Amino acid sequence: MRVETNVIQRGITLSSPAAEPEGRSLPVGTVLQNRYEVISVLGIGGMSTVYLARDRRFAHADKYCAVKEMLDQARDPGTRRLNLSTFEREANILAGLSHPAIPKIYDFFSENQRVHLVMEYIHGKNLENFLAETNAFLPQEQIIDWAIQICDVLIYLHNQQPNPIVFRDLKPANVMLTADHRLALIDFGIARIFQAGVKGTMIGTEGYSPPEQYKGLATPAADIYALGATLHHLVTRRDPRMETPFTFHERLPSSINPAISKELEACIMKALAYAVEDRYSSAAEMKLALLELIQTGQLDPAAVLHFGLDTRAIETVSPDAKPPGVHGTKLLWKFACEEEVRSSPAVAEGTVLVGCYDHNLYALDAQDGSFRWKFPTEAGISASPCVERDMVFVGSEDGSLYAIHIHDGRSMWKFRTGGPIRSSPRSIRNLIVIGSDDYYLHAVDARWGRQLWKCRMWGRIRSSAFLDDEMAYIGSDDGQVYAVDLESGSIRWRTRTQNRVTSSPTCADGLVFVGSTDYHVYALDTQTGWAVWRYRTKHYVTSSPAYDKGRIYVGSVDGCLYCLEAKSGQLIWSYETKGQITSSPRLVEGLVFFGGIDGYVYALEAKKGTLRWRFQTDGPVPSSPFVAENVVYVGSMDHHVYALEA
Amino acid sequence: MKLWRWFTEKGATEAPLVPAPALTSTETGPPPQLADHPITLDVGALSDVGRVRARNEDRFLALHTVTGSGGANLLPLGLFAIADGMGGHPDGDTASEVAIRAIAAHALPALPSLSGANSENRPIQEILTEAVLTAHQEIRRHATDQDIGTTATVALLVGAAIYLAHVGDTRAYILDAKGLHAITRDHSLVSRLQELGQLTAAEAQDHPQRNVLYRALGQSEELEVETYYRRLVGVSHLLLCSDGLWGLVSEADMTRILRTAPGAQSACEALIAAANAAGGEDNITVVLLVLPTSAASLEPSLD
Numbered sequence: 001m002r003v004e005t006n007v008i009q010r011g012i013t014l015s016s017p018a019a020e021p022e023g024r025s026l027p028v029g030t031v032l033q034n035r036y037e038v039i040s041v042l043g044i045g046g047m048s049t050v051y052l053a054r055d056r057r058f059a060h061a062d063k064y065c066a067v068k069e070m071l072d073q074a075r076d077p078g079t080r081r082l083n084l085s086t087f088e089r090e091a092n093i094l095a096g097l098s099h100p101a102i103p104k105i106y107d108f109f110s111e112n113q114r115v116h117l118v119m120e121y122i123h124g125k126n127l128e129n130f131l132a133e134t135n136a137f138l139p140q141e142q143i144i145d146w147a148i149q150i151c152d153v154l155i156y157l158h159n160q161q162p163n164p165i166v167f168r169d170l171k172p173a174n175v176m177l178t179a180d181h182r183l184a185l186i187d188f189g190i191a192r193i194f195q196a197g198v199k200g201t202m203i204g205t206e207g208y209s210p211p212e213q214y215k216g217l218a219t220p221a222a223d224i225y226a227l228g229a230t231l232h233h234l235v236t237r238r239d240p241r242m243e244t245p246f247t248f249h250e251r252l253p254s255s256i257n258p259a260i261s262k263e264l265e266a267c268i269m270k271a272l273a274y275a276v277e278d279r280y281s282s283a284a285e286m287k288l289a290l291l292e293l294i295q296t297g298q299l300d301p302a303a304v305l306h307f308g309l310d311t312r313a314i315e316t317v318s319p320d321a322k323p324p325g326v327h328g329t330k331l332l333w334k335f336a337c338e339e340e341v342r343s344s345p346a347v348a349e350g351t352v353l354v355g356c357y358d359h360n361l362y363a364l365d366a367q368d369g370s371f372r373w374k375f376p377t378e379a380g381i382s383a384s385p386c387v388e389r390d391m392v393f394v395g396s397e398d399g400s401l402y403a404i405h406i407h408d409g410r411s412m413w414k415f416r417t418g419g420p421i422r423s424s425p426r427s428i429r430n431l432i433v434i435g436s437d438d439y440y441l442h443a444v445d446a447r448w449g450r451q452l453w454k455c456r457m458w459g460r461i462r463s464s465a466f467l468d469d470e471m472a473y474i475g476s477d478d479g480q481v482y483a484v485d486l487e488s489g490s491i492r493w494r495t496r497t498q499n500r501v502t503s504s505p506t507c508a509d510g511l512v513f514v515g516s517t518d519y520h521v522y523a524l525d526t527q528t529g530w531a532v533w534r535y536r537t538k539h540y541v542t543s544s545p546a547y548d549k550g551r552i553y554v555g556s557v558d559g560c561l562y563c564l565e566a567k568s569g570q571l572i573w574s575y576e577t578k579g580q581i582t583s584s585p586r587l588v589e590g591l592v593f594f595g596g597i598d599g600y601v602y603a604l605e606a607k608k609g610t611l612r613w614r615f616q617t618d619g620p621v622p623s624s625p626f627v628a629e630n631v632v633y634v635g636s637m638d639h640h641v642y643a644l645e646a
Numbered sequence: 647m648k649l650w651r652w653f654t655e656k657g658a659t660e661a662p663l664v665p666a667p668a669l670t671s672t673e674t675g676p677p678p679q680l681a682d683h684p685i686t687l688d689v690g691a692l693s694d695v696g697r698v699r700a701r702n703e704d705r706f707l708a709l710h711t712v713t714g715s716g717g718a719n720l721l722p723l724g725l726f727a728i729a730d731g732m733g734g735h736p737d738g739d740t741a742s743e744v745a746i747r748a749i750a751a752h753a754l755p756a757l758p759s760l761s762g763a764n765s766e767n768r769p770i771q772e773i774l775t776e777a778v779l780t781a782h783q784e785i786r787r788h789a790t791d792q793d794i795g796t797t798a799t800v801a802l803l804v805g806a807a808i809y810l811a812h813v814g815d816t817r818a819y820i821l822d823a824k825g826l827h828a829i830t831r832d833h834s835l836v837s838r839l840q841e842l843g844q845l846t847a848a849e850a851q852d853h854p855q856r857n858v859l860y861r862a863l864g865q866s867e868e869l870e871v872e873t874y875y876r877r878l879v880g881v882s883h884l885l886l887c888s889d890g891l892w893g894l895v896s897e898a899d900m901t902r903i904l905r906t907a908p909g910a911q912s913a914c915e916a917l918i919a920a921a922n923a924a925g926g927e928d929n930i931t932v933v934l935l936v937l938p939t940s941a942a943s944l945e946p947s948l949d
Binding site for chain 2: 211212214215241242246274495496497509510511522525527529530532533534567569
């Protein structure tokens with residue numbers, strides 16, 4: 001097992017000779033064994049250095065070779081002797097190999113307490129450098145051709161008798177591309193013999209080795225995995241050493257390079273299976289699969305061995321708009337109002353309560369949608385009612401907050417504010433809290449409609465408050481989110497966003513979640529108001545977040561519903577609709593319900609954001625669904641209130 | 647005043663007045679109050695070279711104060727960090743030193759209560775992530791032709807909340823009634839192999855590559871910083887430590903030491919002594935916060 005870090009391995013191929021540390025490599029002109037004259041340094045690593053040398057035995061010809069010099073790190077003389085004999089044994093095996101894609105071993109010797117291996121010098125460029133000097137994706141045909149060439153070498157190595165030879169360290173840096181377009185494998189993992197276990201923290205992983213190789217298992221299946229990793233790097237241009245180890249499956253080739261066919265992708269990913277038994281059983285089997293790609297696919301054989309670089313633009317893959325196999329849901333009833341229903345229904349005591357732009361608050365029978373009563377206000381109702389025991393509270397654009405008896409629609413009291421009301425009332429312990437366009441957050445006694453306090457902000461208040469035991473959290477058009485003490489109406493803290501806050505906060509886990517028209521969703525600390533994280537969408541966030549089981553669900557005017565991790569703001573999934581989302585999602589039993597400006601009411605699986613059903617209304621749905629007893633109640637701008645089976 | 651009891655005591659709300667810190671404006675809020683009981687934390691910190699290494703390449707930071715950011719009661723505020731420079735690299739301590747300085751220099755002025763009320767309210771996780779990324783770039787500037795690198799685990803405590811930014815295999819642990827839990831995830835090869843079920847904990851413990859990280863400051867251009875947020879509900883201790891401690895001392899022993907030590911500093915001494923007794927193979931660094939014991943029952947419920 002190699003213990004070199006990739007940092008050091010990278011040094012072999014990437015660092016120019018000029019950048020080498022002083023005093024480690026032999027000066028140019030040094031002659032080893034009275035025969036090999038150092039011409040230049042080809043590569044340098046922590047444990048070994050490779051020189052280009054001229055063989056002076058051929059006095060009248062420029063006969064070049066590569067000399068790999070290795071330092072034995074072991075301190076114990078016994079271990080050193082053992083290492084040397086292991087090295088000699090392996091060098092003898094390598095010297096017996098004969099394959100055009102494997103450099104010949106000419107000689108080995110020990111000098112200056114270092115071990116040297118003299119090999120055929122392969123003139124060319126390794127694939128890592130080749131990648132570094134280009135910036136477009138390679139043609140798929142090129143990749144397949146290379147893959148087949150490497151399979152051929154692996155077939156040769158793995159079929160050696162009595163034991164298969166495992167290359168152990170297949171990666172782009174160890175594959176040379178020669179001037180005549182052939183590949184050769186260089187740097188057999190022989191240097192590992194001299195490496196002692198390294199103490200102390202090191203950086204870097206090998207990136208191309210399979211998981212089982214870290215248990216000391218190096219089998220032909222390890223080379224197949226490493227070939228898969230090498231091909232993955234070549235097709236995606238993403239260096240696996242820069243990624244979290246063993247995450248190839250999270251970066252499917254076609255998701256990065258759309259020109260890659262699903263068939264080649266399947267081939268690469270099969271080689272990269274975690275479990276040995278899920279990979280190709282041999283390099284020969286993998287080669288067959290690759291050959292089949294050429295024969296059955298629409299690949300252009302002329303493109304093979306073509307080095308002109310592919311400059312095909314990367315197309316962004318747009319998600320299929322039409323979800324397969326998705327059903328609608330059952331319409332239980334619908335009720336026609338005289339105007340648009342923008343607000344969200346509330347359901348209590350078997351009654352659906354919903355405000356309408358026709359100035360009325362309607363009370364409908366939750367069972368069948370039959371009309372119970374309506375309560376007229378003097379302007380449109382764009383906010384939602386709240387119900388406390390047998391009282392319904394609702395604000396109207398006429399500027400008043402109304403308290404109405406739920407059973408008969410009788411007016412109990414009316415509280416006038418200084419501007420239209422587009423905020424929804426919230427109640428706790430006989431206290432109603434509601435914002436108004438008059439810049440005030442009002443606290444009103446639920447029983448008598450008397451003002452308890454009011455708190456001035458610096459803009460209209462169209463957000464609705466979230467109440468906990470002692471505080472109200474609310475946003476304002478002044479761009480701030482406020483925490484207001486429920487007892488005194490004093491501001492505990494306020495936090496600035498970059499634009500109006502019409503979204504309504506929700507709280508969980510000590511955090512306040514709220515959207516802003518500065519495109520962000522914020523998480524604020526309930527104690528201090530300090531922003532913990534924010535997530536940027538592509539447009540206004542006027543939808544109010546919903547919290548469920550450590551996740552936040554929120555819509556954006558950019559058309560997506562987002563599912564974020566509540567603690568970190570990391571995106572878990574997003575679901576794209578055809579219009580804006582201003583409706584606020586509701587979470588019930590693993591489903592997310594929300595309306596879209598595209599006219600649909602959606603039900604998604606909360607876990608992964610897959611569509612369960614959607615239901616088309618005849619107008620945009622800015623209303624937020626209310627879900628009770630397996631029924632979704634929602635309004636639409638087509639003037640209707642719908643009851644749908646959840 | 648339930649929210650603020652966390653660091654004080656039940657019934658401590660009628661407290662003497664102190665002048666407003668006025669870092670964040672409050673129009674109509676009551677003047678800040680200082681609780682009867684001190685809200686400063688019991689903080690300990692200690693670093694030791696160990697028994698094998700010649701140099702200590704670990705660095706740490708432990709700064710704590712109170713903030714009036716809430717405008718009401720003062721809250722404890724602390725910035726803690728730990729960095730383990732890469733062994734074997736020529737300037738392992740350069741990287742950890744630069745990291746700690748850069749993190750403090752970047753994070754402190756950006757904190758909301760210190761940056762003025764009218765500045766942009768930048769999320770704490772962004773501030774901490776940027777602090778780590780700034781340190782990362784500083785190290786890359788210092789690293790002329792050597793490869794240097796370091797881990798970094800940064801913790802910001804505000805009131806009852808802890809924010810972490812983390813890269814590498816230094817760790818943050820919390821201790822509660824159930825025991826010791828690592829909050830951070832090691833960015834190491836063996837922990838990744840464990841996640842994949844390829845190695846058992848015991849195999850990981852003795853693995854020859856157990857010290858190999860796949861993510862560190864000062865290395866490749868791109869750096870992904872992990873962030874965490876926790877309410878310290880029922881938590882008695884917060885511990886940051888380098889692998890010189892957790893690699894040698896079992897979690898059971900760490901728990902026992904934390905629970906029996908009379909104070910934060912003596913706990914740090916005992917932890918380091920335990921690591922040295924187990925061989926002291928690496929530098930050992932610990933930063934420890936002992937939180938008020940009454941914390942458990944005082945967290946606000948937000949239903």
